[in-house]
Amino acid sequence: MATASAPRKPTNIDDLLQCPICLDILRDPKVLDCQHTFCADCLKLHFASQARIHGTTNSIDCPNCRGRTNIINHSIDSLPGNYIVRDIIERQYGQTVPVRSPGYSQQIQDRLKTMKKEKEVDDSSEELWSYVKPAAAALVGVLGGLLLAKGVKKMCSDDKK
Secondary structure, three states, rough: OOOOOOOOOOOOHHHOEEEEOOOOOOOOOEEOOOOEEHHHHHHHHHHHHHHHOOOOEEEEEEOOOOOOEEOOOOOOHOOEOOOHHHHHHHHHOOOOOOOOOOHHHHHHHHHHHHHHHHHHHHHHHHHHHHHHHHHHHHHHHHHHHHHHHHHHHHHHHHHHO
């Protein structure tokens, strides 16, 4: 006897065609080994930031699942395109790439500037920590020495009594 399953909630096709990074309709969709799909430009930004942080340029970690994909010639363009998604976008919008709203490129530029400033703040705090850490260790050593000297002095005065 077959059981009736709960009715499925209808999904918006635009949600399925949305890049998880820029949250816009996929532009030049590229697929990773884990089968997650992203805009080529978004993957290039992610790849560049990952290379700066980890120093690797021969692989990329998926922003969704952290699955690793090898990159040929250190280029996102070597990744295969997701032609099924590209065809769906073309049929849905009547063109390969949907028209973006005016000011969209400025929004991306502003987002990149914000990310760059955050990176600079992180770098400066790491640089500051490299100076503070040895000074803090020296201070702890001095305080430990003072406490030890005070304890020895108290022991000597207790012995005299």
